[in-house]
Amino acid sequence: MKFKWKWLENTPLHYKMNVIIALFFLFPTLGFLYFGFKYEILTDKYIPLFFLGFLFFSFLGMLMLRKMFDEISAISKEVSQRIGDRLPAGADELQGLIRSFSALESRFSGIFRELEKKKSDIAILKELSDLCYVTFDPEEIMYVTLERALALTRSEIGSVLIIDRHERKSFVVKACIGLGDHIRIGSRVPFDTSIAKYAVINKSPLVVRDIEKDSRFGRANRAHYGTKSFVCMPIKTSKEIIGVLTISRRDEGRAYENEDVEVLIPLLSNAAFTYENLRLLRENDQGRMHLRAVEKIFTVINSSFRGSELIHAILNEIQALAPFEFALVLIRDRKRVEDGIVIAELLGNAPATIAKGGMYKYEGSVIDKVLKQRTALIIDNTDTLTAEVDKAFFVHPGNQSCLLAPLKIDGGVSGVLALSAEKSDMFHHIQNLIEWIASGISLAMERNMLSDAVIQRDQELDSIKQIGRALASSTFDISKVLNYTMDMIRIIINTEAGTLFLIDDTDELESAVSFNMDLGTMESFRLKLGQGVAGYVAARGESIIVNDAARSPHFYPEIDRLTGFRTRSILCIPMISQGRVIGVIEVLNKIGGNFSPNDEDLLQSIASSVSIAIENARLYKETVAMAEHERGIRGVFQKFVPKQILDKIIHGTEDGKAVVDELKTLTLLNIDIRSSSEFVKKIGPQKTVSLLNNFFSVMGGIVFKHHGIVDKYLGDGFLALFGAPVSSTVDAENAVNAALEMKASVGEINDFCRKTFDETVVMGISIHTGEVVVGNIGFDMKMDYTVIGDPVNTVFRLQEYTKPYPNGIIISENVCRAALCRLDIREISEKFGRLKMFELLGRKED
Structure with missing residues (x-):
């Protein structure tokens, strides 16, 4: 109760x-x-x-x-x-x-x-x-973050938008839930038209309770976003905002409040931190991959690879970084057509409509844009390309994006490296690296070109040497050598036809030799000076290049009519000898392009050699006759006149200059046999002559060996001259060396005399240097090339002082001063006037 x-x-x-x-x-x-x-x-x-x-x-x-x-x-x-x-x-x-x-x-x-x-x-x-410890995929992290955000806020619709780091003009959808087909992963949302941009700009969450009533936007709600209320949360890292998370509900009765934002803040902070770390790890890994790729590319560039092999090796390294469908190396070709580009290299599954070596006009295309701006360009959607060349290269099923990087060399752009891939965002992360690699390809191609040019130049020089060697032997059969030369020109210049014209006595051009032309027609054909390209070059004496023969005012079509040949381009070079045009070399139709200044220089070098060969052939008969004449003179007089004197007489006569007397400083050597009269008594006159001939043969050979001449024989001795007819700075040294060798040869001579005549010889040598008159001495009926003057008397007087020194050598102080080498000498107490005398013992080593 x-x-x-x-x-x-x-x-x-x-x-x-x-x-x-x-x-x-x-x-x-x-x-x-x-x-x-x-x-x-x-x-x-x-x-x-x-x-x-x-x-x-x-x-x-x-x-x-x-x-x-x-x-x-x-x-x-x-x-x-x-x-x-x-x-x-x-x-x-x-x-x-x-x-x-x-x-x-x-x-x-x-x-x-x-x-x-x-x-x-x-x-x-x-x-x-x-x-985060299980996966290293940033996109998976973002998807899980979105799932948890929807669970925390009891929402059903959401997406994660990441700002494009390369252009920052759009969001890229990395995760989405509940949006059906309206938005897919990988789709792009323009930054300027997206409400999410306000969360990025203000760096704070954006809570919208009713978008249609919100004065900041004032637009109708889109059906696929669910209710009119939604939240945009910025995803912040330590440095920047990398994207936005958006969520909304299907239940219109529940609007978002600030409590929902507070719930999401730690989740997004953790997700942003993880996403940033994974991105840095991925960039670090990519950096290491890029560094290894750069090292490999450097190795490839510095390897023995050349040409296509080198470029393909570099492109394969690029493919390891960014798998592409196909790659093109496009090179400008202004020689063939203005604004033309040629496919120099191709790798991968390229469309069947393009092939290596194909040429295209690039005006108004993205290729043109890259060449002009000199910067790389990425096209994320190739369907937007409209130029014909762009469509031919990049607009194909399965190809969604492409990258074009300029090939730079020496401050200019020589071409473009183009890569095409299936994915739209394949090249953004390696754009800078591809630009660097493109520069490496430019360097490699430039090196290839220089290497090819060097090889070609070596081949050309080798061909010129071969032509030069052939022309050097052309004195006997010039026509055969000219045929060989034209064949070499055909190979070196790479032309379809050519003719060598010579100017005849009537000042007309006649065909001397040709290739790939009707020889019978060409031999009977004559061109006047000034007629046709060949006649024009012969008249002017200047080379000419005509790469469009039909438009040239100098072209003479009559030759084509007679030979049936079609001339498209012409290179013609004059052959000039002694300031006079003696003919021309004309080559026709450069194979694979146009004639270049390099071709002109090369053919000019060959033409110069041919001109010399032709002129040599003309002079050859005269040279042979003169040689025969000289050999006759030498055969008669060389037994009596020293070779040097004979050369001077012959060449002086040929030049029209008489041999005149000269005042020269010479070194004179006198050699004399002691007691030669006793030989005559002992062995008789005939054996004495035999003995003297053997003596003079050995001693005279030594004189000639040391660049001296035997001036005259004096019974049992002779006088030798050093410095005539041609003087040098070592005349005195030559005389000293000859005297020492003569002294050393006495033993050999005595061996012969002892064995043959049972006798030995003793000699004396005197040497003096002084100024004498040298020249032809005598009269018309009898003339000698000899010397006169006091030094001649002095050298004979010095001979008297050799008697106390068997096989000795006496030299004057003038010789000591004139000799360049150090002499081993001993002064003699006697003097010849004021002239000191020395016994020559040998040479001192330095």
Whole structure:
């Protein structure tokens, strides 16, 4: 049974406590007094003491209980104040305490629910963090982040948009959920027209409760976005905003609040941090790959690869970095057509409509743009290309993007490297590297061109040497050599036909030799000076290049009519000898292009050699006759006249200059045999002559060996000259060397004399240097080439001083001064006038 004490309701706690104590003590006290009087217990002397003790302890218990109730009342007030729950009027402290505990229970329940939600959020973040250690795919990270964001905000539609790092003009969709076919991964959203740009620009979350009512936008909601409320959260890294996460709901009854933003902040911070780290790791890996590729390309460039092999090796390294469908190396070809480009190299699955060596006009194309701007260009959608050459190269099924990089060399652009791929974003991350590699390809191609040019130049020089050697032997059969020369010209210049014309006595050009032409027609054909290209060159003495014969005013079509040959281009070079044109070399129709200045220089070199050969052939007969004449003279006179004198007489006569007397400084050597008259007595005159001839043969040979001449024989000796007819700085040294060798040869001569005549010879040699007159001395009937002057007498007088020195050599101090080498000499005490004399003992080593 429940009793209601209305009179106690809305009364203070202390009042209720007093009522309770009063009720607790009233009945026992009245009962005690009743039984005390009835049974006279009060008369006992201890009853007052008991009653006083009872009252005392009861009062003490009441005070303690009152204190406890005061504390309960204070606690109730403090709890009410802290939880902000004001008690209603008349409510006691216990009711307030009960209300406070009820409020606390409600508050703790809310906190528990929030903790449970936080636990769920932390579990989601932990799951995302754990995923970062499992996958290294940034796109997977973004997809999982989007899933968790939708779960945290109880949303169904969302996407992750990453800003294009290369152009920053659009967002790239990296993840999307609930958008169906409206937006797909990899799609691009223009930055300027997207609402997400405001989250990037303001660097803060964008919460839209109703897009149609929001004054910032004022546009109708798009059906595929669900409700009119959505959130755009910027994805921030430590340095920049890399993208935006957008979410929305299908339930229009729930709009997004700031609490939803706060839930997403840690999730996106973690995702951005992870995405940035993965991107840096990927860029680091790509950097290492690029570095290895650069090292390999450097190795390839510096290898022995040449031509197509070299370019294909470089393109294969590029394909390892960015798998492309096909690659083209396009080179400008202004020689054949203006604004023309040629496919120099091709690698991969190129369209069947293009092939290596094909030429295309590039005006108005993306190729033209790259050549003019000199920077790389990436086309993410090749379907937007409209130029014919662009369509031929890049617009094909399966090819979505292409990259074009200029080939730069020496400050200019020689061509384009073009790569085509299936994916739209294949080349952005390696654009700078491809530009560098394109420069490497330019360098490699330039090196190839230079190498080919050097090889070609070596071949040309080798051919010129062969022609030169052939022409050097052309004195006997010039026509045969000219035929050989024209064959070499055909190979070197690479032409279809050619003719060598010579000017005859009537000043007309006649064909001397030709190739790939009707020889019978050409031999009977004559060209006047000034007629046709050949006649024009012969008349002017200047070379000419005609790469369009039909338009040349000098072209003479009559030759084509007679020979049946069709002339397209002409290179004609004059052959000039001694300032006079003696003929021309004309070659026709350069194979594989036009004639160039290099061809002109090369043919000019050959023409010069041919001119010399033809002139040599003309002079050859005269040269042979002169040689025969000279040999006759030498055969008659060389036995009596020294060779040098004979050369001077012959060449002086040929030049029309008579041999005249000269005042020259010579070194004279006199050799003489001692006691030759005793030989005559002992062995007789005939054997003496034989002995002298042997002596003169050895000693005269030594004189000639050291560039001297024997001037005259003097019975048992002779006089030798050093420095005539041609002087040098070593004349004195030559004479000294000859004298020393003569002294060393005496033993050999004595061996012969002892064996043949049972005799030995003793000689003396004197040497002197001085100024004498040298020339032809005598009269018309008898003339000698000899010397006169005091030095001649001096050298003979010095011979007298050799007698005390068997086989000795006496030289004057003039010889010591004139000799360039250091001499081992000993001064003689006697003097010839003021002239000091020395015995020559040998040469001193340096």
